[in-house]
Amino acid sequence: MANTQQYLTEYDGISKTIQMYIDGSKQGKSELMRPAFHADASFFGYAGGQLAVGPAFLFDWIDKNGPAPKIEPRIVSVDILDSIAMVRLEVGGWSGKLAGSDVRMSDLFTLLKTPSGWRIIQKAFHWHA
Amino acid sequence: MIVLAARPAVVYSSTKVRSAVRNTPQKTLESWKQIAAYLERSERTVRRWETTEKLPVHRREHEKQDTVFAYKHEIDAWSRLRVKCPIELSLDDGDVLPANPHADNTYLTEHDAITRVVHRYIAGCRAGEGEVMRPAFHPSATMSGFCQGVEYSGSIEHVFDWINQNGPAPDINPRFARIEIVETIAVVHLEVQRWSGKLVGAQARASDVFTLLKCDGEWKITHKLFHWHDR
Numbered sequence: 393m394a395n396t397q398q399y400l401t402e403y404d405g406i407s408k409t410i411q412m413y414i415d416g417s418k419q420g421k422s423e424l425m426r427p428a429f430h431a432d433a434s435f436f437g438y439a440g441g442q443l444a445v446g447p448a449f450l451f452d453w454i455d456k457n458g459p460a461p462k463i464e465p466r467i468v469s470v471d472i473l474d475s476i477a478m479v480r481l482e483v484g485g486w487s488g489k490l491a492g493s494d495v496r497m498s499d500l501f502t503l504l505k506t507p508s509g510w511r512i513i514q515k516a517f518h519w520h521a
Numbered sequence: 522m523i524v525l526a527a528r529p530a531v532v533y534s535s536t537k538v539r540s541a542v543r544n545t546p547q548k549t550l551e552s553w554k555q556i557a558a559y560l561e562r563s564e565r566t567v568r569r570w571e572t573t574e575k576l577p578v579h580r581r582e583h584e585k586q587d588t589v590f591a592y593k594h595e596i597d598a599w600s601r602l603r604v605k606c607p608i609e610l611s612l613d614d615g616d617v618l619p620a621n622p623h624a625d626n627t628y629l630t631e632h633d634a635i636t637r638v639v640h641r642y643i644a645g646c647r648a649g650e651g652e653v654m655r656p657a658f659h660p661s662a663t664m665s666g667f668c669q670g671v672e673y674s675g676s677i678e679h680v681f682d683w684i685n686q687n688g689p690a691p692d693i694n695p696r697f698a699r700i701e702i703v704e705t706i707a708v709v710h711l712e713v714q715r716w717s718g719k720l721v722g723a724q725a726r727a728s729d730v731f732t733l734l735k736c737d738g739e740w741k742i743t744h745k746l747f748h749w750h751d752r
Contacts, residue, residue: 430665432663432674432675434661434743436659436732437706437734471699473710473728473730473748474728474748474750475666475667476667476730476747478701478708478710478730498703500701500706500707502732502746504665504667504672504674513674513744513746514663514732514743516707516732516733516734516744517706518703518704518705
């Protein structure tokens with residue numbers, strides 16, 4: 393990053409995008425997180441031994457899971473390289489119809505800086521059994 | 522694979538050097554070419570190692586031009602002391618990396634498995650052959666990023682095609698900047714300098730962020746995110 397101010401601007405842009413994902417997760421409403429994702433975004437991870445693929449799966453899951461009011465999200469790291477970035481997010485306290493209760497999930501997001509802002513291009517996740 | 526010159530028949534160009542060799546047979550290397558052949562690397566690489574990695578090379582002053590020479594025992598000592606850096610391994614080396622002697626250390630096992638996968642990508646870049654890197658990727662893998670201000674995203678097949686068209690990039694210098702593993706998922710930040718080729722031109726630098734997934738016990742790249750740096 394060229395300077396601190398630019399870094400902070402990018403960091404805040406990335407946090408804002410991640411916050412959309414968190415808001416959607418908390419309220420169980422995929423429409424809140426959809427704008428955070430790039431049109432070509434992909435989604436990968438294991439849920440209960442089954443490989444889940446594709447953002448459609450994620451959005452459907454979020455809607456079916458419903459509200460998860462007690463999630464505790466923490467941004468563990470943010471790495472920014474000009475037009476690309478990666479974010480590690482740890483989320484504890486997951487609950488809901490599909491999640492069960494008090495589950496922990498780790499997310500590795502990669503993001504792309506588009507003319508309309510930072511967008512998640514891939515979300516990889518791991519459910520901690 | 523980069524074609525490395527076989528150790529050449531020794532050809533001496535000056536009488537001065539010839540006498541030096543006669544006095545110390547088999548012990549000195551009398552040109553960049555010989556030093557390169559001894560180390561089984563290109564002349565360009567060993568010249569770089571002199572400046573970047575303190576490869577022990579000596580010089581004799583002559584009227585017109587200095588000549589270089591090196592002592593084999595010094596080169597051998599340098600090779601032994603030099604930290605074995607996996608990034609210097611070239612094509613196919615991903616398969617011959619020594620087995621991890623600490624098999625009970627889960628972190629090391631996973632870390633090594635991941636770097637092996639990324640080495641396949643590096644080997645494909647060096648060779649300019651998409652098929653070399655294909656096994657590193659999940660069949661549904663995708664890629665995205667910017668090149669000269671234009672956004673590219675789509676199937677990983679585009680990367681393989683691009684690599685084939687770009688051709689060999691023998692001098693790429695990759696470095697692992699970050700490897701983050703969370704059980705079945707991982708991200709790898711790879712910095713690659715000295716990119717070259719038909720499409721790249723010369724001396725380009727790229728940052729890659731790979732996302733990997735461990736499926737059926739094997740790590741596969743599911744996404745390649747890239748950024749080409751402005752020159």
